[in-house]
Amino acid sequence: MVNPQMVMYEEEFNQIQTVVDHLVKSANAKSVFIVDKNGQLIAASGDVDSLDTTSLASLTAGNIAATGGMAKLLKESEFATQFHEGERANVYITLVGNRVILVVIFDAKSSLGLVRLRVKKSSEELNHIFEALLRKVQDPNTDSPFAEITDADIDNLFND
């Protein structure tokens, strides 16, 4: 297949959600996101109802891609972390296992030092989970959720 798909299973999703929920509390953050490098939101926790998470995910991935492009021009493999400081909100972005992006949004109730420290531990946990997930997705014996969908199902989607 030209374009292998990424599949998120219940088991790994719950593990990821646990790490993210824990990080919100331990880092005293407002919210935490996990974003795919292609801009798709994988998990979120904290105060996310007031945020446009889809747009944030897409822009974060664009940001990481642009920074990665800069790194390449400077003969660096990657700039793994970024920090944006605002008046009320700050954003700490880090690459996990060069595969997904961890985004922490925090305010004056936390500090960059604390966020960095907590993110380090969470990154390691997330890295293990995503490695296991990748092995599972690549396993040819795993059922694809798409196998039973028919051409007619696809056609029906586009019948006005």
Added chain:
Amino acid sequence: MSFINLMAREINCKIVYYGPGLCGKTTNLQYIYERTNPDAKGKMISLATETDRTLFFDFLPLALGEIRGFKTRFYLYTVPGQVFYDASRKLILKGVDGVVFVADSQIARMEANQESLENLRTNLAEQGYSLDKIPFVMQYNKRDMPDIATVEELREALNPTMVPEFEACARTGVGVFDTLKSVAKLVLTELKKGSP
């Protein structure tokens, strides 16, 4: 690369609109945005220069409905068309599931179309994709302008492999949804084919 979330029962796919500068990529997305039900779309984001030329990308998330209980979400992106933004264009093609090439039908833009299509082929190849293998549709835009090439001429120059093609006028919306539906369908069909 499509992303299937079994927990949320969602299928997420990325579609990129490619083409030379001022061919109407952003206009395609704007029309789709204006004509889509508010609950089926997210916010449209345009990272543009002060003169409204696309600087990095436009982004529009769309929900197209459900297939067997799976919500299908399509993320539409445009690239900046101007030649010197090539580094940005490469980034946006990462993880693409389907491509729409928006060609400018005006005779004066024929060379720009060909150059952009060649650039698309090269940039995809750098990511390990082949334009002949991924879901790909062709849109001949600006059919309402004077001094345009015929569809036969455009086809000969830009679409020798005969991928699905559509005549369009993105400003008034002619052909815009036909193009989108066609590429979305190809992406889903490809996803099904890829199942073991």
